[in-house]
Amino acid sequence: MPSSPIRRLLGRGLLVTVSLLPLPLPLPLPLPLPLQAGSYDRPGDNPHQSRSVVVARHGMVCTSHPLAADVGLDVLKSGGNAADAAIAVNAMLGVVEPMSCGIGGDLFVIYWDNKTQKLYGLNASGRSPGNLTREVFRQKSLAQIPESGPLSWSVPGCVDGWETFRQRFGSQPLAQLLAPSIKAADEGFPVPEVIAGYWKSGEKSLAPWPDSRRVFLPHGTAPREGDVARLPELAATYGLIAKHGPDAFYKGPIAAEIVRFSEAHGGYFSLSDFADHTSEWVEPVSTNYRGYDVWELPPNGQGIAALQMLNLLQGYDLKAWGPGHPEYLHRFLEAKKLAFADRARFYADPAFSPAPVKELLSPAYADRQRMRIDPARAALNVPAGDPKLVHGDTIYLSVVDKDRNCCSMIQSLYYGFGSQVVPGNVGFPLQNRGALFSLDENHPNRLEPKKRPFHTIIPAMVTRNGKPWLCFGVMGGDMQPQGHVQILVNLIDFGMNLQAAGDAPRVRHSGSATPTGEPMAADGGTVYVESGITDEAVRVLQSRGHQVQRGSAGSYGGYQGILIDSARGMLQGATESRKDGAALGY
Template identity: 55%
Template sequence: MKKITPLFFLLILSIFVNAQDRITGLNFTTRSEVIAQNGMACTSQPLATQVALDILKAGGNAIDAAIAANATLGLMEPTGCGIGGDIFVILWDAKTQKLYGLNGSGRSPKSLNLDYFKENKFDKIPSFGPLPVSVPGCVDGWFTLHDRFGKMEMADILNPAIQYAKNGFPVSELISYYMNASGNRLKKYKGFAETYMPNGKMPQKGEIFKNPYLANTYKKIAKGGRDAFYKGDIAKTISKYIKEQGGFLSYEDLASHKSEWVDPIPIDYRGYTVWELPPNGQGTAALQILNILKYHDIAKMGFGSTDYLHTFIEAKKLAFEDRAKFYCDPDFSKIPIRQLISNEYALERKKLINPKRAAKEYPAGELEQGNTIYLTIADKEGNMVSLIQSNYRGMGSGMTPDKLGFVLQDRGELFSLEEGHANVYAPEKRPFHTIIPAFITKNGKPFISFGLMGGSMQPQGHAQIVTNLIDFGMNLQEAGDAPRLRHGGSSQPTGEKMTDGGWVSLESDFSYQVIRELLQKGHKIKFDAGGYGGYQAIMYDAEKGVYFGASESRKDGQAAGY
């Protein structure tokens, strides 16, 4: 037998290594897009993706499948969503050839006012317990969508989630990790351990988890409609529970709730139209970031370059200062949306960026007044749904009403207690919201439905996806897999101010040379292995008549079609 020389070994190794290289030549790990003709489902949990496809194959449309997937995720990913939270949607209706927006966020309790927090010496609204609980808008959002655009019976739409809740499903590693993290701080609240820790501990990876309480709740909703949740026994149980815990959310608060149809707001970005929902969400911030970036030659700077990252970070800081000052419930304050997303305003804000130095603070504009899941579904008729839904802070407030199988959200924490602030707490007011769906059209036709979950990461994540696609020419999957940056420490809608420039976290594929150069410009670099969001997207190729699907490689997500 011949002796293998080191040179020969390296030659053989290079053949195998090169054979596995991505044909794109990109220096980060990615995978192929999913391509299908008849329908596409992209969710953060493979079993939920399969539920959506089953609904499509059974004759349902994208709206039906999105509701079914959301209900399934409320069971399987309670660390990100559930019917105790709110919902926002942008959808393309193939029949009318138009985009529609739905704001399914709930309001604060009628009987709780700002004086309560002052008298009890609160400097902020607590993160957990009964005080941050606002009306959960998810279920009404489902039925509002279904009444206008749905096709199948709601009982059939909810049945897969009911069966999984009754018979159980294997918990994934990622969700087990987040459930266990939440369990340690929420198990002290009545009903939480009974629902999520039946054996005295949170489920581990691969363990079959059942939620019979949620199965019964879903059955009641399937039979009695949205009123079963907001005016029936469920509402009475929620009200009684919250009162016992010292909170204020009442039966009357639930009974008076309704979702709102809103017009998505657009900007032009290099010939593409990017759409977000208006406040009380933060989608406008993504548009403001992009409006500033489009006046820079981003493509020439190059992906991952110091110049690009610096420009992006500074544009984000500028947008978030306006976010902190202006974004709130539009029923309570006149918000200058058209000015905020105007080209003239973007050009004025752009002048504040120093290309050589990171700013420690920026002024908000002076204008005339005024953990989460994301999924996207498309069907053979051409309908496309961009849906995001959340409890906030993973598993929410910890408030787990008796035998209902879900946790109530803690969105009220995001109100400010500063008098005169646009987002200051008031009765029957919708809090500032972090969850935002997005959509891109081209020449008035649907192009991409996408979203990226993760608190304040969302608008900066949306903007990074758009630049990856349009400026850097990445495909749909690459745009999501590309390493991201996250800037934190900006001024907040709760009242905190940025005074030191905040901090920047970068995923591991950015070079050390770039990191050093950012430090030299005055940016503070903070290591963080997570917190970069969770992405799903569907692109429609009208010329070929196919859908392209992409799903977040950082989480459990799956894109699948047929």
């Protein structure tokens, strides 16, 4: 037993190390000393925060897998910039999280170039096959586009997006950026907990397709947590792109293999669909929320839905209510319904049906739309507004480098493993983004040849006084605009730190009208809430007519963010606990 002087030191809270000679067991073990209540609590009032904010001076990478974040950090340390690191991270994510992203999907970027002091937007989404028309579905007696299989395909834009982005802002060769991913795919990589769960959930849908089964279920089942997975065919495909550039994908053997498979399995791809593909530089759009300029990309994505929601919420004193308060949650949910009604009516490929973006984002339109929110009752029927009356399963990654170039990049296959189909020996699945077209001939988002479908994936950035302040995104289909708004309200209105803002419990509304032509659910849809939302808040929402359920953790997206603290020359990074991710800096 420690002597009485040592006990007195322990009683004063000092750490004491004592060496004892070996003694025969059993020893009488002292009772543990009582701890002062709360002595190991985190500072501040963030009860849901899972870990500390990561702080670094020079560069930061935040994404949903530690191996991918580590690759990006290596690029930054070797002299690469944020654009280089983002491409390398995305390539690695296509290996280690293949159900969520990959070169069979599309890509969007918002980039702050510190040299020109300007934001740039890149739309690297692909278009529908030139031979695929609505008549095909009428002949097949299909009322909607299938969510899997070759009829859901559109041309993948990711690889062209990498090269378009790299040529304008990158500094390192594509082959160098792909090298770590080629090695990981060939030699193998350990599968972490959350991704193992995603992989497991794809077993049934992958199994009917022999190439998908061979690539992702080589032993008949998905790899378990801690197993080492290998993707040698993907390594070979990456190798072709590294050696020959994007032409290998769009004009060479990769396109040829995809088209061969498409023709053999009822698809409509042609070689010209790939050869004609191009990405597009676009101007980001913004709204000012309480002194912060929030930036999104214009349609064919859904980013402006987040801006519309912020415009509506700006008319309320959310800070007075606080996080999780039913008054805040009710108004958030009603704002979401209004924004998504406009989303269903107006968002589409601007080359075919330009949306009235300026009018949708105007303060006057928000003021008029806000009058439609009943503070005491949930809306069950929410038609789109009329802005013409106003005049005037995805990955996300964030990178900031030493020069304060900032990259907000999101890339996806849409569903987990996209269309579920690996076409031949390419080693990756093709996206099912074509399932988001409408077959209604009067809908702006109707299927037409060589048209970009409505997109759910949206990167975001926030500037303050003309300088980047926050580079962030939230994964998860329709959850993405809802997640963007909840993160920003947590940061700006409720004063949470960067990590707590992502870990705080969220709500998600489903059942709004969709860009595929489905109307809003007759009962107003369902509100899913995480466990941190109190029972009392749930009761209040239910009393106002909301259909509320406690949902699973996988339903609420996945957030990564980097905050640029210009005053102190520091970067803050966060990645939420719902994913396997990491925020790494140096």
